[in-house]
Every structure is written in structure tokens, then in C-alpha cells.
Amino acid sequence: MQSDPGAFRPSCWVLAPPDDSRARDYAGALERRGFAPLLVDVDLQAARPPTGTFAIVGLFTPVTADALGVHVAEFADRVEALERRGAALLGLSLGELPSALRRFRVADAGRAAPDAVARLVQDLASLTVLSGRDFDALVARLLPVIGLAPHADASASDAGIDVVAEGHDGIRLVQIKHTRADISVNELAGFAGRGLAVGPAGARLLLITDGDLTSSAWHFVRGLGDRMEVVTRAEFWRLYARAFFSGALDW
Numbered sequence: 001m002q003s004d005p006g007a008f009r010p011s012c013w014v015l016a017p018p019d020d021s022r023a024r025d026y027a028g029a030l031e032r033r034g035f036a037p038l039l040v041d042v043d044l045q046a047a048r049p050p051t052g053t054f055a056i057v058g059l060f061t062p063v064t065a066d067a068l069g070v071h072v073a074e075f076a077d078r079v080e081a082l083e084r085r086g087a088a089l090l091g092l093s094l095g096e097l098p099s100a101l102r103r104f105r106v107a108d109a110g111r112a113a114p115d116a117v118a119r120l121v122q123d124l125a126s127l128t129v130l131s132g133r134d135f136d137a138l139v140a141r142l143l144p145v146i147g148l149a150p151h152a153d154a155s156a157s158d159a160g161i162d163v164v165a166e167g168h169d170g171i172r173l174v175q176i177k178h179t180r181a182d183i184s185v186n187e188l189a190g191f192a193g194r195g196l197a198v199g200p201a202g203a204r205l206l207l208i209t210d211g212d213l214t215s216s217a218w219h220f221v222r223g224l225g226d227r228m229e230v231v232t233r234a235e236f237w238r239l240y241a242r243a244f245f246s247g248a249l250d251w
Contacts, residue, residue: 012037029114032180107241135178145243177209185216
């Protein structure tokens, strides 16, 4: 996928102690792709984002894990504080990390070379300028990565469902929203009402978006229990990263 000059440019930081030479290699590759990455120490003191919606792409190296040591909980608190200020964090692991770190929105980049990581970040920046149709097609290609096989269903399409997909645990009625705005509870309730009305018994709803939900919309989702699943910006990026590093995408 080629990056558009007008694409949203995520704030990028490479999380590493100052003596991590490998991290500097990744920062250099990002700079060559037109980004301005910050080398951020594990205390996150350099990560002072602006107010509003933006993005952070963090790279975790094995040296990072050693430097964090027993301070994983404090690190998690700082990450959560950044997210409360509007960040959508995609963490990329460049090596084996302790289990305590894996839960912090970390996608496995394996032994990916610096330029491969930089190309991934460039792809993420380009997503915002995709047309709605192209974004829908991209999501359909990503569904198999999470074990879902899309198939046609005219009645669901008439009800505003973009994709019907089948997984090992049943049917998903998928709606795809390409937006940088927060999705309101009214939008979500409309999707849920239509989907539950036309879907087969036991089918679950799945919303996939590169945006986020308002707080009332999140409350609505929780009220539906396991009848609705939601993939918002950071989780969508992790899904894209998984497909990117597995070779499932070929632009």
C-alpha cells in the first residue's frame, strides 16, 4: 500500500533505554520514511502527546523488557494515562517479551527488519485516506486472520450488514466503519437493532472500525454482553500488523 502525502502521520516512539543500538536502527528507518520518531526511555518521560486524538506506535525490544524489570505495573499506568489523553497505542514486540508485557497491546513483529516496521507504520498512516469501499475490502481480507470466513447474504446486506462471516463458534454479522470520529450510541443501536432482527438465531454482531466509540456507546456494548464484539482503532492496527507480518497482505 502506498502512502498518500496527505495521510495522517501517527506520532511514533521507539521505547528503549539509551544504550539500545537496535532501537536506534528502527528509529532511523522511520525517519527515512518521513516520520519523526522519539526515542523514549522506559519511564515514558519523553512521551508528552498533544491533547486530542492521535496515535503512538511503540517498539518493544528485549532490552526494553530487561530495563523495565519489576516496574511493569508503573509502566502500564503511564500507558493508560496516555490513552486517557486520546492515544491509540500499537505496541510492536521485536523479540520475546515477558508475559506481563504481552497484554499491553503488543503485536509480535518477530525478527522484522527496521525497514519492514517502517513500511507497516507508513501503511497505518495511509489507512485514513482509503475510500470507504477500499477500507471495506481491506477488512474483508483481514477477517480470515481472526478465523472468520466471509460469505454473501443478501438479506443481511439489505439490513445494513456489510459482511456475514462464519467462524468455528458461529456466525458474525459484521459492520465496517471507516472513520476518525467517535461512533455514537445511536449509530451503534441502529446497527444492533437491524442485525439482531435479520440475523439467524445465535448470530453475534461484530463492529470493526479504525475510529473509536463514545463513552455511552461503550456502555451500550457492555450491556449487550457476548452478543456484540467491537474492534476499534488500536485493536484494528494490531489485526493489520498481524496480517502484515504473516504475509497475508500483498499490496
